[in-house]
Amino acid sequence: MSVRVESNSYLTEEQQQVYQLRESLERNGGNPVGFLELLAAVVTDGTWLKVPSGVNQEEPFVSFTDFIEAKPPFGLGASVENVRILLQIRHPHEGVPRIREQMDMMRAAVRELIGSDPSELNARRFEQEALWGDPSHDPDITDSAEEPDLDPSNPIDRDAAELRSVGKSGGWIWALKVARNVEVGQPDRPAQDVDMGCAPHIHKVAAREFARRIGWDHKRVMRYYRAWERGIEKYDLPSFDRLQPGVEVPLPPASTWTECFTPGRVSPDRAEALIAGAHEAGLSVREVIYAAKSPGAMKAAILSDESTAEAARTALLERAREDGELRTTLARTIAHDPVFRKETAVESRKAERADYVRQIADQGKxxxxxxxxxxxxxxxxxxxxxxxxxxxxxxATPEVVAEAYERVQQLIVEAVEADPKVQAAEHRARIHKVLASTARNIASVIDTPLAEIADEKLIEEVSALQTSVEALVALLSPQKGSHLRVIDSQAV
Structure with missing residues (x-):
């Protein structure tokens, strides 16, 4: 297989084949057909053994893994893991025996060359879905409103028409293919007993059988089935019993797809909240839901990346302002953690002092x-x-804020000392406060049977208190109207 590209006419036939395979891998993200066909040709013809393995290298690649991972223009510049994932994609024409045989031979040959790793395939199912995702999910796509004149007999026009319809109706086309071919509750039947033609009398098949035919997981098929089910309710789509294999029906616009489709590992209730949040933030629903599907990856990103951690912190605080239970949980966590508790005390004191400085500046008093x-x-x-x-x-550090706070207090002290009347009133108020406190303390013990419990030390303390009061009386004696009564120590 060889397709010459005018801009790359300097390449050998084998290098052109590798070039097209790499282009298919990088640019045909919405359609794996071209990649699978080119990969089959590269493996069958042994093309990867006929191209140089690097700059100034005439020797070919020693292993297919090296060919996959080598940087362009010599290799694919891809990863073995991605190739393993791509091998799971089913060619849409594998119903044709010749193509199915070609694809099976290619998969067997590639797996033998690179080895298979089923556990890794399961772990990377998320990447598989993202890699061959519905093109309508790409937020950067701007569809053309122009209706081109396409020829159904032209295979290029047929593919263009299908991809164009996917761009307009999004995942609804996939959901329709599931809805019209799958009957939930029907027992699995051997493949030879099931005909997937489009004649009116053809019966639907079980979800597992349909999943087997397209190379999907059974759960993935059911997600599209449930999406159509919700579309029946929201957009009056035809019910399942009105659909038969091969039947075409009008579909809702692509923009409605995310309102009905729930990706794996996300419950419908969670999906609705995530969809609403994505719309409110102006983000791609697909990106938001996929982020929620992988909390472990999200945690790793927060721990390793500063900007992600900042986004998480901001989001957590915004949610906590509206979520009382989350607020309580955060407060309890901080209160019981000695590191957080200490930092919280420092920052609280800093905030209080900063508020004090702002208040004095705003009021001017x-x-x-x-x-x-x-x-x-x-x-x-x-x-x-x-x-x-x-x-x-x-x-600003807590120490800097403390210095500013203390300076404002010093300004207040200086203002008091600069005005004799204010200073006198300040002293008077302070003394009133001290005397009032002293009077309350004495009143709290006046009813105690002092004569019965008094010892020598207690008598000395009361006598010293009386001496202090007498000294205060002497200081106030020039004031007219002073009627202070000296306490008789013997009475105590």
């Missing part, structure tokens, strides 16, 4: 330690405004 309302001078207000810029700096 402050309360003194004794509780007086105090107007700040113009100079003090200007300096406080400058300190706001300091505490609002995202890079």
């Amino acid at each position: 402050a309360r003194t330690p004794a509780g007086q309302a105090l107007e700040l001078s113009k100079e003090a207000r200007e300096e406080t405004a400058e300190l706001v810029a300091v505490v609002d700096d995202p890079q």
